[in-house]
Amino acid sequence: MDERTIMVIRREALLGERPFQGFSSASAYDYESLILRGYRYEPRACAEEDPSLKQPIAYCIIVNPRERTILAYRRAEREEDYAEKRLRGKWSMGVGGHIDPGDLDAANPIRASMLRELGEEIRIEKTGEPRILGYINDDVDMVGKVHFGLLYRLDTEARTVEPATREIAEARMLPAEEWRKKLARDGALVEGWSRIAFPALLPTL
Numbered sequence: 001m002d003e004r005t006i007m008v009i010r011r012e013a014l015l016g017e018r019p020f021q022g023f024s025s026a027s028a029y030d031y032e033s034l035i036l037r038g039y040r041y042e043p044r045a046c047a048e049e050d051p052s053l054k055q056p057i058a059y060c061i062i063v064n065p066r067e068r069t070i071l072a073y074r075r076a077e078r079e080e081d082y083a084e085k086r087l088r089g090k091w092s093m094g095v096g097g098h099i100d101p102g103d104l105d106a107a108n109p110i111r112a113s114m115l116r117e118l119g120e121e122i123r124i125e126k127t128g129e130p131r132i133l134g135y136i137n138d139d140v141d142m143v144g145k146v147h148f149g150l151l152y153r154l155d156t157e158a159r160t161v162e163p164a165t166r167e168i169a170e171a172r173m174l175p176a177e178e179w180r181k182k183l184a185r186d187g188a189l190v191e192g193w194s195r196i197a198f199p200a201l202l203p204t205l
Contacts, residue, residue: 005041007099008053013038023200025134032150041101054148058114059094062154068205070179073171090191095121123164126157136196149193176205
């Protein structure tokens with residue numbers, strides 16, 4: 001059993017007055033500030049089974065605007081390489097993870113967790129400053145019911161990217177048009193948040 005503690009916020013506090021399904025633009029409402037005012041830490045094993053709680057996840061998409069390419073990586077398939085069985089072998093365009101108590105040292109633990117996850121999962125150079133695009137809420141299954149995404153975009157001049165962990169089987173910078181084709185052809189092999197994020201990202205390219 002996972003004994004880590006992670007950041008959570010009560011679903012009612014987060015979405016009670018402004019519920020949504022799918023994507024919500026950062027210009028519509030500042031959920032990030034709401035989370036920073038109302039979070040607490042709970043054992044992950046309990047939070048994963050409690051839909052009255054939402055686990056905030058900073059979900060960062062890396063973009064090369066000059067090349068119009070977007071990060072694409074495939075998660076490892078073997079249990080010994082990747083623990084979350086619901087996402088094994090899935091393609092993703094976003095890097096992110098749970099927010100740990102260690103991230104509290106920063107003024108914004110959500111963004112601190114994002115930068116930590118980027119450093120742990122991929123190797124890429126020549127990046128700028130991340131900016132928030134909006135939020136993802138997907139209550140169609142149990143995974144989505146207990147997580148809440150903060151969608152960031154991080155621009156880079158790099159043309160290549162490499163995995164920094166065995167949790168990622170392969171990674172590359174994929175042209176936006178190729179991403180569109182992958183979603184149309186192999187949508188079931190792409191994780192749900194990436195399917196939600198792509199149409200929100202396209203107008204910003």
